[in-house]
Each structure stands twice: as structure tokens, then as C-alpha cells.
Amino acid sequence: MPHTPLPASQCPDDFDGWWNLPAAWIEEPNVRRAGWSGMATRRIGETLYFIKKQSDHCYRSLRHPFGRPTTEREYANIQQLSALGIRVPEPVFHASRKTGEGFLGLLVTRELVQFVALDDLGELASDKKQQLAVAVGTAAGRMHRAGLQHSCFYGKHVMARWPDDAAQNLPEIAFIDLEKLRRPPLPWRAAAHDLSQLRRHQRLWNANEWDVLLNAHRAALSPQPPAA
CATH class of the missing domain: 1.10.510.10 (Transferase(Phosphotransferase) domain 1)
Known part of the structure; x- marks a missing residue:
């Protein structure tokens, strides 16, 4: 169910603010193995934000054999395509955090208006x-x-x-x-x-x-x- 838009002055600027912001899931979070990943939206001022939240939804590589949230890889991929001059969602916040709940990943992007x-x-x-x-x-x-x-x-x-x-x-x-x-x-x-x-x-x-x-x-x- 959509939430009432927030004034632009209430836009979060840290991990806790974005993670705990009430938002409407686009669809139920995808559960895989021991983790989950989901995308939600919330309008703040005139802007619609897409908020991807993850818990123990990780990838592994030679550089990160113990795993990192896939939001980190997606953020890096956004940067790669942007550097090539290809239009991609604009990231406004991303971070990862290890907690008692799991290895949390967060990526927030702005809506691609009129796309x-x-x-x-x-x-x-x-x-x-x-x-x-x-x-x-x-x-x-x-x-x-x-x-x-x-x-x-x-x-x-x-x-x-x-x-x-x-x-x-x-x-x-x-x-x-x-x-x-x-x-x-x-x-x-x-x-x-x-x-x-x-x-x-x-x-x-x-x-x-x-x-x-x-x-x-x-x-x-x-x-x-x-x-x-």
C-alpha cells in the first residue's frame, strides 16, 4: 500500500534512516538460501526513490571469498555503465552493514522520470x-x-x-x-x-x-x- 509522500526536508541521509523508512514493496522480497532481497518505493518531495534492501543476499568472488551483499556489485555496475555514457538509475545512497540480523545491503536510486x-x-x-x-x-x-x-x-x-x-x-x-x-x-x-x-x-x-x-x-x- 503506498505511503503518504514525505516533504523533501525529511529525506534520510544515513543507513538507519533509509533502512527504517516506511516504504511499499514493489513485490514480496525474494528469499534465497539464508537471505532475502527486495525493492520498495517511497516518494519524498517530488522524487520517487527505489530502495533495495537485502539481508545475507551475497555474492562471492576471489576478492570477497566470504561474500558481500549484491547491492555493492550493483552499485559498481551502475558506475561502470554510467562511465560509458549509458543511462542508468542514479544512486543516492549505498552502504553495507553486518548486524545480528545478517549482512545487510542497501542501495537507493532515483526514479528514471518518464522512462x-x-x-x-x-x-x-x-x-x-x-x-x-x-x-x-x-x-x-x-x-x-x-x-x-x-x-x-x-x-x-x-x-x-x-x-x-x-x-x-x-x-x-x-x-x-x-x-x-x-x-x-x-x-x-x-x-x-x-x-x-x-x-x-x-x-x-x-x-x-x-x-x-x-x-x-x-x-x-x-x-x-x-x-x-
């Missing part, structure tokens, strides 16, 4: 679908050129927003749910995995429009000429 997931776009005119194919192919190509694989490349995790400027035809693209973003040992597998995953589950583009997306993707993968 809509591909799965929620509904019917589009042919020119709009082609514009969208070019924009998604280009953004995905930039990610894959860096050797990064999204790993959950579904329509619900690819967002689009058409600009107000009529002179700009291509929509802006954003990627969300970056918890599983990784760098596979064989770089070519990143594109093969993500594009196959998106194509299997999408119902937006026909075969010709999908070719438009692939052409834009190939162009983005190509080495860029040096600036004059």
Missing part, C-alpha cells in the same frame, strides 16, 4: 519502432563493446523515453536491474547472450525491425575513428 520499460510500451507506429530499434541497438552495442554482459536483458529491464525536443527523433535508453552485469571471459559471448535473450522474449519488433537493431548494434561495436 517506460519496453514491455510496457504497447502499440507503436512503425517509425517509432524503428527509432527504438536503433536506440536500443546502439546502447547495447556500447555496453558490449566494453565487454560487459547485462545477463538479464529482458524488455522489463530496458527503458525508453522520447525527448520533448521534436528535432531529436531517437529515444533515450536506460538499463536497469544491473545486479548480474558481468564481464565474461570471452567478450563475444556478452552480445550473443544478451541479444539472444532479448529476442526470445520481446514482442515489439518484427524480423525487419530486429535487423535494424542488429545493424545499429554492429555499428556501435565498430572502433570509432579518432577525433579530427
Whole structure:
């Protein structure tokens, strides 16, 4: 159930404030092994915040053999894509804490205003679908050129927003749910995995429009000429 919006002056600025803030779960927290992870939302002032909270929901690596909350990895992944010029959720707070309840992870991001997931776009005119194919192919190509694989490349995790400027035809693209973003040992597998995953589950583009997306993707993968 949604909570009454808070005034902007009551925006938390520490772990306890965000963790204990009453917020509405988007869906029931996902329980795995001994831990759980869930996403909630709360409007503060004019801004909708997405609050991911976790307890003992950890990943392990050579650097962290005993595990760290996956919110830490997602925050690092957001930073990676942002550095590539790819639109991602804007983090406003992240931290981890070991307590008697478990190893807690917290990541707070701002809403991507006016962005809509591909799965929620509904019917589009042919020119709009082609514009969208070019924009998604280009953004995905930039990610894959860096050797990064999204790993959950579904329509619900690819967002689009058409600009107000009529002179700009291509929509802006954003990627969300970056918890599983990784760098596979064989770089070519990143594109093969993500594009196959998106194509299997999408119902937006026909075969010709999908070719438009692939052409834009190939162009983005190509080495860029040096600036004059």
C-alpha cells in the first residue's frame, strides 16, 4: 500500500534512516538460501526513490571469498555503465552493514522520470519502432563493446523515453536491474547472450525491425575513428 509522500526536508541521509523508512514493496522480497532481497518505493518531495534492501543476499568472488551483499556489485555496475555514457538509475545512497540480523545491503536510486520499460510500451507506429530499434541497438552495442554482459536483458529491464525536443527523433535508453552485469571471459559471448535473450522474449519488433537493431548494434561495436 503506498505511503503518504514525505516533504523533501525529511529525506534520510544515513543507513538507519533509509533502512527504517516506511516504504511499499514493489513485490514480496525474494528469499534465497539464508537471505532475502527486495525493492520498495517511497516518494519524498517530488522524487520517487527505489530502495533495495537485502539481508545475507551475497555474492562471492576471489576478492570477497566470504561474500558481500549484491547491492555493492550493483552499485559498481551502475558506475561502470554510467562511465560509458549509458543511462542508468542514479544512486543516492549505498552502504553495507553486518548486524545480528545478517549482512545487510542497501542501495537507493532515483526514479528514471518518464522512462517506460519496453514491455510496457504497447502499440507503436512503425517509425517509432524503428527509432527504438536503433536506440536500443546502439546502447547495447556500447555496453558490449566494453565487454560487459547485462545477463538479464529482458524488455522489463530496458527503458525508453522520447525527448520533448521534436528535432531529436531517437529515444533515450536506460538499463536497469544491473545486479548480474558481468564481464565474461570471452567478450563475444556478452552480445550473443544478451541479444539472444532479448529476442526470445520481446514482442515489439518484427524480423525487419530486429535487423535494424542488429545493424545499429554492429555499428556501435565498430572502433570509432579518432577525433579530427
